[in-house]
Amino acid sequence: MIERLISFDTTSYKTNIQLIQFAADVLSRLGADVRLTYDDAHEKANLFATIGPSHLPGIVLSGHTDVVPVEGQDWSSDPFRLLQRDDKLFGRGTADMKSFIAICLALAPEFAAAALRMPIHFAFSYDEEIGCIGVRRLIQDLTNLPVKPRLCIVGEPTEMRVIVGHKGKKNVRCHVHGKECHSALNHQGVNAIEIAAEMVTFLRALQKRIRQVGPFDAGYQPPYTTIHTGLIKGGTALNIVPAQCSFEFEFRNLPNHDPEELMAELRGFAQDLVPEMLAIDGATGIMFDEYNTTAGLLTDDADEAAVLARQLSGNNDTAKVSFTTEAGLFNKAGIPTVVCGPGSITQAHKPDEFITIEQIRQGEAFIRRLLARMITG
Numbered sequence: 001m002i003e004r005l006i007s008f009d010t011t012s013y014k015t016n017i018q019l020i021q022f023a024a025d026v027l028s029r030l031g032a033d034v035r036l037t038y039d040d041a042h043e044k045a046n047l048f049a050t051i052g053p054s055h056l057p058g059i060v061l062s063g064h065t066d067v068v069p070v071e072g073q074d075w076s077s078d079p080f081r082l083l084q085r086d087d088k089l090f091g092r093g094t095a096d097m098k099s100f101i102a103i104c105l106a107l108a109p110e111f112a113a114a115a116l117r118m119p120i121h122f123a124f125s126y127d128e129e130i131g132c133i134g135v136r137r138l139i140q141d142l143t144n145l146p147v148k149p150r151l152c153i154v155g156e157p158t159e160m161r162v163i164v165g166h167k168g169k170k171n172v173r174c175h176v177h178g179k180e181c182h183s184a185l186n187h188q189g190v191n192a193i194e195i196a197a198e199m200v201t202f203l204r205a206l207q208k209r210i211r212q213v214g215p216f217d218a219g220y221q222p223p224y225t226t227i228h229t230g231l232i233k234g235g236t237a238l239n240i241v242p243a244q245c246s247f248e249f250e251f252r253n254l255p256n257h258d259p260e261e262l263m264a265e266l267r268g269f270a271q272d273l274v275p276e277m278l279a280i281d282g283a284t285g286i287m288f289d290e291y292n293t294t295a296g297l298l299t300d301d302a303d304e305a306a307v308l309a310r311q312l313s314g315n316n317d318t319a320k321v322s323f324t325t326e327a328g329l330f331n332k333a334g335i336p337t338v339v340c341g342p343g344s345i346t347q348a349h350k351p352d353e354f355i356t357i358e359q360i361r362q363g364e365a366f367i368r369r370l371l372a373r374m375i376t377g
Contacts, residue, residue: 001102001103001105001106002082002089002091002094002098002099002102002360003082004022004102005019005022005093005098005101005102005105006080006081006082006091006092006093006094006098007080007081007082008022008065008080009080010065010066010067010093010126011066011067011068011069011070011092012066012067012068012069012127012129012130013069015043015044016044016045016065016066016126017043017044017045019065020036020045020046020047020065020124020126023047023049023101023105023122023124024036024047024049026105026108027047027049027051027105027108027122030051030108030109030111030112031051031112032049032050032051032108032112032122033049033050033054034047034048034049035047035048035049035141036048037134037137037138037140037141038137039126039127039133039134039137044126044127044134045126045134046123046124046125046126046134046135046137046138046141047122047123047124048121048122048123048138048141048142049121049122050119050120050121050122051108051111051112051116051119051120051122052111052116052118052119052120052374053116053117053118053119054119054147055146055147056117056118056119056147057118057147057148057149057150058118058119058120058121058147058149058150059118059119059120059121059149059150059151059152059153059370059374060121060122060123060149060151060152060153060330060335061100061104061120061121061122061123061152061153061155061367062122062123062124062125062135062152062153062154062155062326062327062330063097063098063100063101063104063123063124063125063154063155063156063341064097064124064125064126064127064128064129064134064135064326065098065101065124065125065126066125066126066127066128066129066130066134067092067093067096067098067129068092068096068129068348068349070092070351073350073351074351075351075352076351076352077090077091077352079091079092079351079353080092082094087356087357087358088354088355088356088357089354089355089356089357089360090352090353090354091353091354092353093353094343094347094353094354094355095157095343095344095345095347095348095353095354095355096156096157096343096345096347096348096349096353097155097156097157097341097343099342099343099355099359099360099363100155100156100157100341100342100343100363101124101155103155103342103360103363103364103367104122104155104367105122106364107364107367107368107371108122110368110371111371111374114371114374114375115375116374116375117374117375117376118150118374120370120371120374121149123135123138123152125138125326128325128326131169131171131291131292131294132292132294132324132325132326132329133292135326135329135330136329139329139330139333139335142333142335143333148334148335149335150304150335150336151304151305151308151335151336151337151338152305152327152330152331152335152336152337152338153305153309153337153338153339153340154325154326154327154330154337154338154339154340154341155339155340155341155342155363156325156327156339156341156345157341157342157343157344157345157347157348157355158319158321158339158340158341158345159342159343159344159359160313160315160340160341160342160359160362160363160366161313161315161317161318161319161340162306162309162310162313162315162317162318162319162338162339162340163297163318163319163320163321163327163338163339163340164297164298164299164300164301164303164306164318164319164320164338165217165219165220165255165296165297165298165299165320165321166255166296166297166320166321166322166323166324166325166327166328166339167220167225167226167252167253167254167255167296167321167322167323167324168251168252168253168254168255168259168293168294168295168296168324168328169250169251169252169253169292169293169294169324170250170251170253170259170263170290170292170293170294171248171249171250171290171291171292171293172248172249172250172251172263172288172289172290172291173246173247173248173288173289173291174196174199174246174247174248174249174270174286174287174288174289175244175245175246175286175287175288175289176192176193176195176196176199176234176244176245176246176285176286177192177243177244177283177284177285177286177287178190178191178192178195178241178242178243178244178245178277178281178284179241179243179280179281179283179284180240180241180242180243181240181241182239182240182241183238183239183240183241184239186241188280189241189243189280190241190243190277190280190281190284191241191242192234192235192242192243192244192245193234193235193242193245195245195273195277195286196232196234196245196246196247198273199247199266199269199270199273199286200229200232200247200249202266202269203227203229203249203266204227204229206227206262206265206266207226207227210224210225210226210227211224215254215256215257217254217256217320219319219320220254220320220321220322221322222322224254225251225252225253225254225257225259225262226251226252226322227249227250227251227262228249228250228252229247229248229249230248230249230250231246231247231248232245232246232247232248233245233246233247234246251263252322252324253296254296255295255296255297255298255328256296256298259293263288263290267288270286270288273286274286294324294328294329295328295329295331295332296324296328297325297327297328297331297337297339298331299331299336299337299338301318303336303338304336305336305337305338306318306338308370308373309338309340311369311373312340312366312369312370312373313340313362313366318338321339321345323345325339327339340366341363342355342359342360342362342363342366343355343356343359344359
């Protein structure tokens, strides 16, 4: 099953329909109730499938079907053809996170043959890697179900550790519209690059303050909200005062540190810059496009989802991670969620991505223990 899923090139800028249809066929043949939700172009889809008594609250096993690009990476084998070397399986998505989906599909017949006391749900999404895009439609669809799921386990690669917290993420694009003129007469223009630079410097100062005074949570590395400017573009020539400059930045916030508070500070700073710009030209200004926000995850260790996942994994410890997953969105929708899956995040997104056979065995054992619990209650 892993080999089959790896063979589908579901890089985020491509369709995932073939993989979703394959999974839908596998589950439909087992008698599952399968629901698909599509993107606007019907080129990508989420799958939500249910096996068992759907009138009862059940357990969701969730994973994303898309993978990051391989272009520009030095692979020693075809990334979309599974290759086994010793105790490792190589291929794009082996760790992040098609092996988890494959375990779910491979064991689905055992769930279908069992007398389940509650339903098992399989939730497979698109475009997680570019901002947890697709799962939002899947979760919205879940709100229309007569019975909300009891809890959710997102199978991101955690080496089967139970993750009860992860940071949130907000992506923002800022565009500065200045006024162009000859650089020898720069008093007649508004330099968009310089305005943008002041704002980037302000963001850097915010990061320095947070690093010094917090808030802090020692469960994360680093143990505070991070701010990062990753892209900037502006100007046409050295002797022209630039009229346009845009830059993109992100907050990776502790789940109990509201990034809107930081945005409010930045907006206030930007607003202080605008009067001087408008004094030269009334068409100038600063605009923000908050194009993606993903909630952080904060699940109590005593929550049923965390307790169950610890029992199934055989590990009483829980942990937190700095990367963002779809778990925060499930949790925000009122479905208690943890993250626990086979493979290591340190292998994700790299050339020669791999998962160990031992991790697959542990993932399979986890799901089989879940099945046993769902039969006995």
